[in-house]
Amino acid sequence: MHRNHENPAESIPFIQTHIGDEAMSIENLPAGRFRRTVEDFKCEHCGYEVKGNGYTDHCPKCLWSKHVDINPGDRASECKGMMKPLYADYNHGGYKLHYKCERCGEEKAVTAALDDNKDLLIELAVKVRRYKKLSTNRH
Numbered sequence: 001m002h003r004n005h006e007n008p009a010e011s012i013p014f015i016q017t018h019i020g021d022e023a024m025s026i027e028n029l030p031a032g033r034f035r036r037t038v039e040d041f042k043c044e045h046c047g048y049e050v051k052g053n054g055y056t057d058h059c060p061k062c063l064w065s066k067h068v069d070i071n072p073g074d075r076a077s078e079c080k081g082m083m084k085p086l087y088a089d090y091n092h093g094g095y096k097l098h099y100k101c102e103r104c105g106e107e108k109a110v111t112a113a114l115d116d117n118k119d120l121l122i123e124l125a126v127k128v129r130r131y132k133k134l135s136t137n138r139h
């Protein structure tokens with residue numbers, strides 16, 4: 001014997017609201033030279049417990065990174081210095097974060113993750129405008 005619908009709401013078709021960001025899966029990123037290493041780590045700058053998904057190379061809260069890679073994801077660097085986010089710029093539909101290692105001075109740029117602190121990203125993107133303004137005024 002069939003039971004009647006107990007919850008009339010169930011018969012209302014589910015309306016799917018799709019937010020652009022969620023449609024972009026991190027799994028769709030081009031592989032390139034990237035090697036995947038899944039690990040959790042504690043941010044040494046702000047103490048946030050970062051859940052690694054194999055692509056995480058910086059803290060989503062304060063955006064600081066650590067100098068552990070030579071090529072992205074290989075964890076082959078001996079430096080282990082803290083990498084400070086200098087500025088961000090927006091291109092190819094996403095943010096790129098630019099870092100400088102506080103220990104050895106090496107600079108690198110990584111793609112910002114979807115769960116990164118948006119307020120900080122915007123702050124860093126504003127910084128790049130000042131940066132560029134400064135360098136064009138100088139000449």
Ligand SMILES: [Zn+2]
Nearest residue numbers: 043046059062
């Ligand atoms: Zn942090």
Ligand SMILES: [Zn+2]
Nearest residue numbers: 067079101104
């Ligand atoms: Zn370094």
